[in-house]
Amino acid sequence: MRELSKPVKELETAIQVNNLSFFYGTSRAIENVNMSIFKNHVTAIIGPSGCGKSTFIKALNRIGELEGKVKTEGQVELYGQDIYHPQVNINQLRRQVGMVFQKPNPFPMSIYENVAYGVKISEEKVRRSEIDNIVESALQGAAIWDEVKDKLHKSALGLSGGQQQRVCIARALAVKPKVLLMDEPCSALDPIATIKIEDLIHSLRNDLTIAIVTHNMQQAARVSDYTAFFSTDESRIGRMVEFGETKQIFSFPVDKRTNDYVSGRFG
Amino acid sequence: MAKNPNMKQSTATKLITPLSLRRNLLDRGMTILAFGLTIVGILPLISVLWNIIAKGSPGLTAVMFSKPIIDDGFANAVVGTLTMVGIAACLSIPIGIATGIYLAEYEPTTKVNRSVKFLITVLTGVPSIVVGIFTYNAVVLVTKSLFDFSYSAVAGGIALAILMLPIIALTTEEVLKLVPNNFRLASSGLGGSKFQTITRIILPTALPALTTGVLLAISRGIGETAPLLFTALFAQNWADNLLSPTASLPILIFNLYNDPDPVKSQLVWTASLFLLGIVLVINLPARFLANKQR
Numbered sequence: 427m428r429e430l431s432k433p434v435k436e437l438e439t440a441i442q443v444n445n446l447s448f449f450y451g452t453s454r455a456i457e458n459v460n461m462s463i464f465k466n467h468v469t470a471i472i473g474p475s476g477c478g479k480s481t482f483i484k485a486l487n488r489i490g491e492l493e494g495k496v497k498t499e500g501q502v503e504l505y506g507q508d509i510y511h512p513q514v515n516i517n518q519l520r521r522q523v524g525m526v527f528q529k530p531n532p533f534p535m536s537i538y539e540n541v542a543y544g545v546k547i548s549e550e551k552v553r554r555s556e557i558d559n560i561v562e563s564a565l566q567g568a569a570i571w572d573e574v575k576d577k578l579h580k581s582a583l584g585l586s587g588g589q590q591q592r593v594c595i596a597r598a599l600a601v602k603p604k605v606l607l608m609d610e611p612c613s614a615l616d617p618i619a620t621i622k623i624e625d626l627i628h629s630l631r632n633d634l635t636i637a638i639v640t641h642n643m644q645q646a647a648r649v650s651d652y653t654a655f656f657s658t659d660e661s662r663i664g665r666m667v668e669f670g671e672t673k674q675i676f677s678f679p680v681d682k683r684t685n686d687y688v689s690g691r692f693g
Numbered sequence: 694m695a696k697n698p699n700m701k702q703s704t705a706t707k708l709i710t711p712l713s714l715r716r717n718l719l720d721r722g723m724t725i726l727a728f729g730l731t732i733v734g735i736l737p738l739i740s741v742l743w744n745i746i747a748k749g750s751p752g753l754t755a756v757m758f759s760k761p762i763i764d765d766g767f768a769n770a771v772v773g774t775l776t777m778v779g780i781a782a783c784l785s786i787p788i789g790i791a792t793g794i795y796l797a798e799y800e801p802t803t804k805v806n807r808s809v810k811f812l813i814t815v816l817t818g819v820p821s822i823v824v825g826i827f828t829y830n831a832v833v834l835v836t837k838s839l840f841d842f843s844y845s846a847v848a849g850g851i852a853l854a855i856l857m858l859p860i861i862a863l864t865t866e867e868v869l870k871l872v873p874n875n876f877r878l879a880s881s882g883l884g885g886s887k888f889q890t891i892t893r894i895i896l897p898t899a900l901p902a903l904t905t906g907v908l909l910a911i912s913r914g915i916g917e918t919a920p921l922l923f924t925a926l927f928a929q930n931w932a933d934n935l936l937s938p939t940a941s942l943p944i945l946i947f948n949l950y951n952d953p954d955p956v957k958s959q960l961v962w963t964a965s966l967f968l969l970g971i972v973l974v975i976n977l978p979a980r981f982l983a984n985k986q987r
Contacts, residue, residue, distance in 0.1 A: 489882055494802075521883065524882065
């Protein structure tokens with residue numbers, strides 16, 4: 427019997443989404459989403475405005491719950507564990523699944539304190555010297571160490587938008603999450619800053635799983651390995667229309683709506 | 694075509710025609726009225742300041758601050774006021790800030806939360822003399838029967854605390870709500886608990902504005918008279934301890950204002966000047982800071 431060669435990349439799933447529906451109060455925002463976010467790959471979530479992309483990604487680390495009464499149906503599993511299970515430690519979840527927001531939101535503290543924040547609030551006690559190391563490696567991981575190493579104790583609010591966003595990424599990296607969710611991280615930034623962050627996403631993929639929401643199709647094509655296309659209709663309920671390898675979604679989309687969107691006919 | 698030149702003319706003419714005399718006069722008249730009434734409104738304040746400064750300053754000597762009322766000074770009243778406001782601050786600041794945190798951060802849209810806010814808002818409207826009578830019944834009479842002391846600085850401090858508490862709570866809530874929500878999302882996104890978010894990010898960010906609210910509450914407490922009437926009462930000499938009747942500046946004014954002894958009535962004016970001074974010294978920077986925040 428000839429031995430079947432193992433596939434070059436074994437795809438492990440970091441987050442598995444099964445039949446997820448999400449409600450703000452009683453109104454349904456997204457319905458029956460099924461997809462996988464693969465470990466050590468970048469998954470892009472694209473679609474027109476109002477199609478539920480942000481809602482979906484916020485459901486992956488339960489941060490939507492901070493904004494009011496929400497309800498979910500279906501399952502979201504992080505490495506096999508249902509994250510909506512009542513016994514889940516939600517703070518621990520958010521440490522494992524980090525988030526970078528659309529508008530950079532550094533705390534009104536020094537750059538050092540910003541990056542160290544996540545480490546300092548965790549339950550394990552970390553020595554001061556160890557924190558210094560963590561801050562440095564996080565800032566290096568976010569490709570901003572050289573620009574800020576001489577002003578670590580200056581306020582983070584004095585940096586440019588692109589730098590602030592990279593500090594926010596460093597802040598998220600400092601707690602060593604398994605997955606990093608990025609909700610339109612470049613939409614408030616200029617093109618040069620955007621390129622820096624896209625390069626960053628490339629380099630981070632070796633250690634992390636990344637899911638990025640973007641309304642910029644070209645960006646999705648540039649940075650991601652897999653793409654999910656979301657859309658909505660008159661019902662205003664967001665649905666995932668198609669999911670697949672980025673190359674396939676952009677060159678040979680299966681669904682007509684996907685084709686219309688990626689070829690610019692709407693959105 | 695013949696119409697056009699005529700239309701152009703009337704538009705141009707309209708542009709340069711001045712307002713009617715009636716409209717002009719009305720306009721000017723209103724402006725003068727607004728300014729005039731403002732001056733009338735400020736006059737009482739200016740005359741109060743003038744009056745008090747003129748009558749109070751002759752008596753303002755250093756010796757005033759070392760002798761009790763019985764010896765023609767007002768030292769014990771100053772110490773009394775500071776002590777009671779100090780007690781009130783120790784009680785109302787922690788409880789007020791905690792209440793404000795509850796109102797702003799813990800499910801602020803629910804009925805329970807809004808009902809608490811409503812109650813506290815009502816509390817700000819309760820007349821200070823009613824607070825005084827309540828404290829008389831709840832504290833003075835109780836300590837009299839249980840511990841054998843009645844009128845006391847402690848009772849006065851508690852009455853002032855009841856007055857200061859709602860101010861601090863409501864200002865705290867207002868100030869915390871102004872902290873951008875981004876920070877809460879960022880902190881929670883890193884796994885921060887609510888307690889950590891509040892103590893490490895939100896309170897420090899809001900601290901300057903919180904301080905302003907506390908200062909304004911203190912300045913209110915310093916000047917209140919009615920609550921102290923039935924709680925701390927008065928004393929011409931130094932109080933024995935915190936559990937005996939204590940003098941305060943407002944009550945000094947209340948008690949001695951028509952005293953036949955001219956030295957005592959001079960005390961009244963000097964005490965008024967001093968009280969006004971303290972209140973202004975606290976209020977002006979506090980309000981200045983508050984406006985700068987905006």
